[in-house]
Amino acid sequence: xxxxxxxxxxxxxxxxxxSTWSARKFDKGATAKxxxxxxxxxxxxxxNKHLLAGAxxxxxxxxxxxxxxxxxxxxxxPWSDIGSRLxxxxxxxxxxxxxxKAFALCDERxxxxxxxxxxxxxxxxxxxxxxxKLFNRADYPRASDIKRRFSWKLNFxxxxxxxxxxxxxxxxxxxxxxxxRSRTVDATKDAMQGAWARLRDAVERIHKASSPDGVxxxxxxxxxxxxxxxxxxxxxxxxxxxxxxxxxxxxxLAQLDLDDLRKDNTVRADTAKKARSIMDAMSAFYSPxxxxxxx
Numbered sequence: 001x002x003x004x005x006x007x008x009x010x011x012x013x014x015x016x017x018x019s020t021w022s023a024r025k026f027d028k029g030a031t032a033k034x035x036x037x038x039x040x041x042x043x044x045x046x047x048n049k050h051l052l053a054g055a056x057x058x059x060x061x062x063x064x065x066x067x068x069x070x071x072x073x074x075x076x077x078p079w080s081d082i083g084s085r086l087x088x089x090x091x092x093x094x095x096x097x098x099x100x101k102a103f104a105l106c107d108e109r110x111x112x113x114x115x116x117x118x119x120x121x122x123x124x125x126x127x128x129x130x131x132x133k134l135f136n137r138a139d140y141p142r143a144s145d146i147k148r149r150f151s152w153k154l155n156f157x158x159x160x161x162x163x164x165x166x167x168x169x170x171x172x173x174x175x176x177x178x179x180x181r182s183r184t185v186d187a188t189k190d191a192m193q194g195a196w197a198r199l200r201d202a203v204e205r206i207h208k209a210s211s212p213d214g215v216x217x218x219x220x221x222x223x224x225x226x227x228x229x230x231x232x233x234x235x236x237x238x239x240x241x242x243x244x245x246x247x248x249x250x251x252x253l254a255q256l257d258l259d260d261l262r263k264d265n266t267v268r269a270d271t272a273k274k275a276r277s278i279m280d281a282m283s284a285f286y287s288p289x290x291x292x293x294x295x
Contacts (some may be wrong), residue, residue, distance in 0.1 A: 026049075
């Protein structure tokens with residue numbers, strides 16, 4: 001039985017906050033010159049300078065931050081529009097370890113960038129580099145301040161359950177509590193639609209790749225295996241249909257051999273048929289229109 005109302009006992013909310021310095025700066029003078037040279041309106045465009053164009057240390061740091069955010073999304077489910085995500089307790093240890101490693105890499109890349117920063121600014125000032133005459137040292141934070149421009153942190157909270165211990169008239173308190181419980185149920189349903197969306201997307205990719213002119217990429221089956229593994233822990237509502245479908249995908253599609261799928265037309269046709277059958281069966285429980293969560 002799918003249990004939406006008691007999710008607060010089996011999950012928590014987690015919010016990821018990542019702050020970075022983009023190393024980009026709006027140049028008012030360059031913008032005015034470009035617009036004037038082309039007789040364009042002052043509203044026609046804006047000139048934003050890339051202050052550290054080509055700096056590998058900065059690029060590596062930004063990539064590490066992006067990967068941490070991507071991992072956070074993969075290991076959790078959608079919950080609200082204000083940044084919180086739903087983390088089932090069944091996935092807490094896996095999530096914590098993966099985020100610990102992601103943050104450790106961010107720390108490492110930040111240390112590399114901080115150490116290289118003074119030299120990167122000096123290099124940007126040289127006339128032969130990307131900015132040339134557009135260089136302005138005032139655009140750059142002081143070396144002593146650059147580290148604090150980057151941060152990453154997780155904040156955990158409880159899933160609302162409507163249990164208010166405040167001094168209000170009983171009828172008003174019950175109305176507020178009922179509203180909270182209703183919104184929690186709705187948010188949980190949306191979260192589970194996000195889980196269905198991931199499984200559906202994995203199957204759709206295999207179905208498309210198995211078509212006569214489909215492209216079988218090296219990550220195709222690994223992606224399906226990973227989705228099945230994660231969803232075994234993200235099914236916070238105990239959705240029996242989702243679990244049954246996850247097991248079916250795991251048995252029928254996630255064990256495929258890439259070489260067979262690429263070279264054997266019979267295997268491709270059989271795989272396409274299985275994927276189509278699974279997608280049809282999913283349609284009874286999930287419709288893509290029900291969720292906006294990207295897989």
